[in-house]
Amino acid sequence: MTTYAALLRGINVGGSKKLPMADLRTLMTGLGHDGVRTHLQSGQAVFTTDHGDEESLAAELARAIEERFGFPVDVIVRDHAYLRAVAEACPFPAAELEARQLHLTYFSAPVTPERFAGIDPDAHLPEEFRLGDRCLYLYAPQGLGRSKLAEVLSRRSTKGVIATSRNWNTVLKLVELTTPLG
Structure with a gap:
């Protein structure tokens, strides 16, 4: 199972x-x-x-x-x-951040860096994003609701794939809840 x-x-x-x-x-x-x-x-x-x-x-x-x-x-x-591998691969210092500052967008299929090539990373600092294995990590110090970068990313990430985001607490909770017993 x-x-x-x-x-x-x-x-x-x-x-x-x-x-x-x-x-x-x-x-x-x-x-x-x-x-x-x-x-x-x-x-x-x-x-x-x-x-x-x-x-x-x-x-x-x-x-x-x-x-x-x-x-x-x-x-x-x-x-x-x-779920465990994606959490462990986080490129941001998750343990040092508040859960509202770090989000993970899960994708239904792999996405390439070319999908996000038109985004100027310097224009959104201190917000940052990194791609992972069928996911995107977003550091938004003021939270997702105030993130300008999240708006830009969502327009690019949803073309042709399912994308759904979770805050870091939920990411970790899903790892915990799916951990096999015994």
Whole structure:
């Protein structure tokens, strides 16, 4: 059995796409997943399964959500090993920063530096970003809500791939929740 995190994009935000976490847990259990748990209301679910891969699991869950709740939701599924590796590879001093200052955008597919080549990094200092393995690390000292760089990055990162961001506390919590027992 492999432990995964499902990252749902854009649910329970601003009154739209309401998806109660209890209903999500029931739906995922009905799909045959074990140990389904959710974290916060913003669309993180942890589960174990011995069938499928990240892409097929994400597609299956997205279809089931649309059928059950009547609206489309983008879903990214990642296993514990990936989540841990991405957290450990953080190019910023995460332990020294507040969680609101560091964010990770997960991508459904690899993105190349060329996608972001037109962004002048000096124009957004002290904000910075770095690409990782199907992810982007964003250091925003004033938080995501005030980040000009986040606005620019989001316009570039969403072309042709699913992208969903989490603050550093959530990144670490997903690593913890997907850690295999025993």
